[in-house]
Structures are given as C-alpha cells and as structure tokens.
Amino acid sequence: MRLATLRDGTKDGRLVVVSPDGSACAPAPVKTLQEALENWDAVAAQLAAASNFPDPLDASQLMAPLPRAWQWLDGSVFSSHGALMDKVLGVDKPPVSRPLMYQGVSDKFYGPNDDVRMPDEALQIDFEGEFGIIVDAVPMGTSAEDCKKHIRLIVQINDWSLRALAGPEMKSGFGWVQAKPPCTMAPFAVTPDELGDYWRDGRACMDLLVDWNGTRFGAANGEPMGYGFHELVAHAARTRDLVAGTVIGSGTVSNENFREVGSSCIAERRGIEIVDLGAPKTEFMKFGDTVRMQGTLPDGRAPFGAIEARVVQA
Numbered sequence: 001m002r003l004a005t006l007r008d009g010t011k012d013g014r015l016v017v018v019s020p021d022g023s024a025c026a027p028a029p030v031k032t033l034q035e036a037l038e039n040w041d042a043v044a045a046q047l048a049a050a051s052n053f054p055d056p057l058d059a060s061q062l063m064a065p066l067p068r069a070w071q072w073l074d075g076s077v078f079s080s081h082g083a084l085m086d087k088v089l090g091v092d093k094p095p096v097s098r099p100l101m102y103q104g105v106s107d108k109f110y111g112p113n114d115d116v117r118m119p120d121e122a123l124q125i126d127f128e129g130e131f132g133i134i135v136d137a138v139p140m141g142t143s144a145e146d147c148k149k150h151i152r153l154i155v156q157i158n159d160w161s162l163r164a165l166a167g168p169e170m171k172s173g174f175g176w177v178q179a180k181p182p183c184t185m186a187p188f189a190v191t192p193d194e195l196g197d198y199w200r201d202g203r204a205c206m207d208l209l210v211d212w213n214g215t216r217f218g219a220a221n222g223e224p225m226g227y228g229f230h231e232l233v234a235h236a237a238r239t240r241d242l243v244a245g246t247v248i249g250s251g252t253v254s255n256e257n258f259r260e261v262g263s264s265c266i267a268e269r270r271g272i273e274i275v276d277l278g279a280p281k282t283e284f285m286k287f288g289d290t291v292r293m294q295g296t297l298p299d300g301r302a303p304f305g306a307i308e309a310r311v312v313q314a
Helices: 033-038 039-047 080-091 144-151 163-169 192-198 229-236 266-277
Strands: 002-006 013-019 024-027 072-075 102-105 117-118 129-135 151-158 183-185 209-211 215-221 248-251 289-296 307-313
Touching: 002 033, 002 209, 013 033, 033 039, 033 117, 039 129, 072 229, 080 163, 080 266, 102 215, 102 229, 129 229, 144 151, 151 229, 151 289, 151 307, 229 248
Parallel strands: 072 248, 117 307
Antiparallel strands: 002 013, 013 024, 072 102, 129 151, 129 248, 151 183, 209 215, 209 289, 289 307
8 A cells, every 4th residue: 555645735735545556546534644643543444445546646746645743763774874974974983782863853854856945055965865664653662573563654765964064963962953954755655565575574675776966876775774663663662652653764775785786875975985085076966956766676666656856045
C-alpha cells in the first residue's frame, strides 16, 4: 500500500491511497496521515482494501506524505559516512556502542517537488539522501524486537544540511539547530510489504539513486545500516513514549565501496577527496541547482516516487 497527501489549502493536506502504477488515487477513510497513524489498527484494513482509483494523481499537488510531524529524529548509522564526516568536520569523537541520533525540525517537511528556500550559498548547502520510517504509538521501554510491529510506513527523505554551520554546532557539545533546515520527503509513504524481500531486518535494502543537476552522483544501497530501524525506534523510546507519527531517519545512505557507487551527499564526496587528494575539490550547491533522489528496486520500481527539488534564495 502506498499513501500520499494532496494539497487542499490546509497545513496537513488530504490523504489518498495511490494506485499500484502511481497514476491515480482514491480518497482515504480519514482526512490526514496523522489521523490514520493514530488509529492505524482501525483504518489500515480500509486503506489496504482500496481497489478503485477514480481520480488522476496530479504530481503538482503532492505534499510530503506527512507534511508536519510531532517528532523527527535522525540517526547516523552508516559507518562509512560517519568516518568521512569526522574528517570533513574535524570532529574527534570517542567510539560509542549505541546509535547516534539527533532531533530535527518536524513542523515542516517540504513536498517532493517544492523549491527549497535557503538564506545564503556561503553556508555550504548540501543534500543528504536517506530512508526513514514512521511509527504508530510506541510505549517507553519497548524492545527492539517488539518495535518491528510499530513500523507502519517507510519513506524516503532528503535531509538538507548547511555544512558551514554543522561543524561549529557539533563541537559546541549541543545538537544541530541552524545547520539543519526542514527536510524534503518523497511523495509516497509505503507499507513494508511494498518492498517485499528488500525490507529485511529493519532495513530498506535498495539503491538510492541521487542525481545533482542531471548527473548521477550516487547509487548507495540501504542495507549496510549499522542498526536496523527497529533498533533506532527502541533507542528513541528508551526513556520516552513515541507518539504516533514520529519519523525516524537512517542518516545519509553510504557504502564502504563509495568510490564505486558514489555518495548521497556532497560532504561525503569531499571527505573522499580529502583522503585521496589531500583537499576537497567539489563545491556545494548554488541557488538554482536541482537534486533528484529515487529509491529503486532491482526491477526498476520506485516505491516512494522521486524527490525533485530546486534550491532557491529565501
């Protein structure tokens, strides 16, 4: 099952069920995705039962599937990415035996085709392609194994970053604020069964194709997460209940063979250049630049649709 949200003049939009080919949709039995998540056991079967899709799906009217959320938590669980970022940012972190996670902006997710407003090119604008999940209500202290049943939807995210601000904020000892603007979310939120065998051990085992200004930049696979999403949910719920609609990200998708498959963010490419060449060569994004991201299965299907975003000056 694939779900999307259409513009209707409200902040949360109107929830629809998307046809298998992505060309049409049917009205949902509840108004918003947040309402569906809060009543998942009661409405999931009705959503899944949709078989008649009377309305053409207008891509220009797509919002993020969850246009605003009670909580957005982002992990960093791809070890190859973490090691390169430490080089780029000049951060010397002690090793830890738990997931890394921060809390970001949740009151807005850009839609898949929205222009993304940034204040200044000098802040080093970067994209970060990742996968994410959305949960129903998770009680505090839920085990990782039991957290699997609370993962209701999988999403694809561009977690925008301003790299000139990231290093100083990290070194302050507190979390990111200015370095992390709102994220962009791909058009379709999907139930795990949509990925079939490529949803394994709490991981989206599929390639994330990233194109910057029309040129392929990366095709890393989501399987090598150091922690599965169920483990990230358990980590977040250790000392708090998680409300229905909490979004949790994987962090930038990255593979150890990054020289072969490319990267999901510019900063990682710059980290490779520092290792190989002694200094970074690739510049960050400029106003007018575009980035396209599409999680793709081996048969070519793109369950989440695609993000196609342009950076503009605020």
